[in-house]
Amino acid sequence: MVSKRRISNPKEKGTLIVVEGIDGSGKSTQLHLLDKWLRSNGLLVFTTEWNSSDVVKEITSKGKKKAMLTPTTFSLLHATDFADRYERNISPLLEAGYIVLSDRYVYTAFARDVVRGCSPRWVRKTYSFAVKPDITFYFQVPIDTAINRIMVGRPKIKYYEAGMDMNLSNDPFESYRIFQSRIIEQYENMIEHDGFTVVDAAQDIEEQQVLVREKVMQLLPKTALNRMHTKPMQGTAS
Amino acid sequence: MPAHSYPSRQLQFYGEGLPYLKNTEIKGRLIVIEGPDGSGRSTQIQSIIAKLESDGHAVVNTGLKRSELIGQGILDAKQKLPLGKKTLTLFYAADFVDQLEHKIIPALQAGYIVLADRYIYTLIARGIVRGLSSRWSHDLFGFAPKADLVFYIDVKPDELFHRVFQKYGTLDYYESGADIGFSDDLYDSFIQYQLRMAKQFAAMAKQYRMVRIDGNKSIPEVNTVLQSRIDEYLNKI
Numbered sequence: 001m002v003s004k005r006r007i008s009n010p011k012e013k014g015t016l017i018v019v020e021g022i023d024g025s026g027k028s029t030q031l032h033l034l035d036k037w038l039r040s041n042g043l044l045v046f047t048t049e050w051n052s053s054d055v056v057k058e059i060t061s062k063g064k065k066k067a068m069l070t071p072t073t074f075s076l077l078h079a080t081d082f083a084d085r086y087e088r089n090i091s092p093l094l095e096a097g098y099i100v101l102s103d104r105y106v107y108t109a110f111a112r113d114v115v116r117g118c119s120p121r122w123v124r125k126t127y128s129f130a131v132k133p134d135i136t137f138y139f140q141v142p143i144d145t146a147i148n149r150i151m152v153g154r155p156k157i158k159y160y161e162a163g164m165d166m167n168l169s170n171d172p173f174e175s176y177r178i179f180q181s182r183i184i185e186q187y188e189n190m191i192e193h194d195g196f197t198v199v200d201a202a203q204d205i206e207e208q209q210v211l212v213r214e215k216v217m218q219l220l221p222k223t224a225l226n227r228m229h230t231k232p233m234q235g236t237a238s
Numbered sequence: 239m240p241a242h243s244y245p246s247r248q249l250q251f252y253g254e255g256l257p258y259l260k261n262t263e264i265k266g267r268l269i270v271i272e273g274p275d276g277s278g279r280s281t282q283i284q285s286i287i288a289k290l291e292s293d294g295h296a297v298v299n300t301g302l303k304r305s306e307l308i309g310q311g312i313l314d315a316k317q318k319l320p321l322g323k324k325t326l327t328l329f330y331a332a333d334f335v336d337q338l339e340h341k342i343i344p345a346l347q348a349g350y351i352v353l354a355d356r357y358i359y360t361l362i363a364r365g366i367v368r369g370l371s372s373r374w375s376h377d378l379f380g381f382a383p384k385a386d387l388v389f390y391i392d393v394k395p396d397e398l399f400h401r402v403f404q405k406y407g408t409l410d411y412y413e414s415g416a417d418i419g420f421s422d423d424l425y426d427s428f429i430q431y432q433l434r435m436a437k438q439f440a441a442m443a444k445q446y447r448m449v450r451i452d453g454n455k456s457i458p459e460v461n462t463v464l465q466s467r468i469d470e471y472l473n474k475i
Contacts (some may be wrong), residue, residue, distance in 0.1 A: 083322065125378070
């Protein structure tokens with residue numbers, strides 16, 4: 001239930017590209033490489049991240065420290081964060097013709113909030129003001145691979161990150177595992193429903209990036225393509 | 239009548255509720271007083287609480303922007319930079335649900351009368367008057383428990399203007415709808431904004447079973463009306 005793109009001025013319509021996947025799926029790395037490539041080609045790019053608006057970041061982190069966030073408070077604080085970035089950046093920049101790269105989008109809320117116990121319909125309605133992305137890459141990864149990537153060099157895992165608020169297990173690592181696998185379940189259900197482009201995130205980083213760039217090239221407007229001078233392959237070769 | 243003698247029942251929501259609280263048993267009652275700044279709302283609530291407590295009821299008072307976690311954050315954020323209308327509505331909703339789950343619902347479970355100094359209706363109306371989709375706004379607040387009694391203290395915008403000006407010596411930016419841009423003249427903007435809010439409340443009255451109270455009368459007169467309505471309701475339970 002994501003609203004249809006308004007095309008008030010088709011000539012100046014931007015492109016919205018989203019990456020989704022569990023922690024450790026490598027999606028941020030892929031988005032970073034995509035960002036570099038598009039910028040190096042002189043295109044107007046704006047990158048935005050989940051839970052990064054100045055307006056609510058502090059409150060969310062305070063609530064997390066005190067472990068006093070109920071599922072719906074948690075959900076609404078993230079929705080506030082998203083709305084602020086949406087109203088301030090995403091929406092106006094799309095209008096202005098930018099390529100907007102979003103590290104997590106409404107689908108993260110659809111997955112996490114529902115796992116935490118919010119009503120799926122309510123969460124979808126809450127975010128219904130957000131336009132549907134031009135493409136959503138879903139980085140599909142076996143849970144063990146993701147957990148290994150996340151755990152390297154980390155002795156501890158945070159309370160909400162591990163989903164400890166849901167009483168899944170007293171052991172943070174066990175809790176994290178259960179939580180992440182439930183999120184995967186939600187994502188898997190969205191693949192068809194929300195039209196995700198699935199990327200096998202167990203592949204090499206560079207292989208994945210080639211695929212991502214090829215897909216992105218297909219949807220960029222002609223005007224943008226004419227400006228580009230590097231092919232998908234070139235950017236990744238190091 | 240002591241609070242604990244109320245029959246217990248299940249928590250009911252306006253819309254898509256809080257699934258993880260759907261079997262919650264409550265014994266208390268939820269009474270809401272709505273009305274713009276200057277409608278005498280807070281004064282009325284003080285007298286009502288005093289009367290209810292002297293009658294032996296346990297009362298909890300709640301309002302907007304009062305959650306420990308988020309209330310101050312909203313004020314700080316508004317000071318720092320202008321917020322978009324969706325952001326603002328969601329921010330208030332987060333503040334509201336925090337109080338709902340940490341204060342209102344526990345109090346209702348324990349058999350308190352919860353007296354709310356404004357509730358979701360103000361938040362819904364503000365958003366709609368600012369151009370948000372009515373459907374979206376109502377759905378968003380579907381997680382709110384149904385109130386047992388809702389009063390809306392209605393005061394003519396002209397009268398409201400004088401009361402606000404006498405009390406504060408100035409008009410509040412948002413309460414005058416200055417962020418919407420109805421008019422460069424703050425008085426004009428205030429009147430237009432309050433008219434639209436009143437109209438929106440009237441439009442919502444049936445759906446949320448709101449009782450309109452004529453707030454143009456004196457404080458004691460309004461109090462008599464409110465108190466007798468509340469007593470009548472409580473005596474019937």
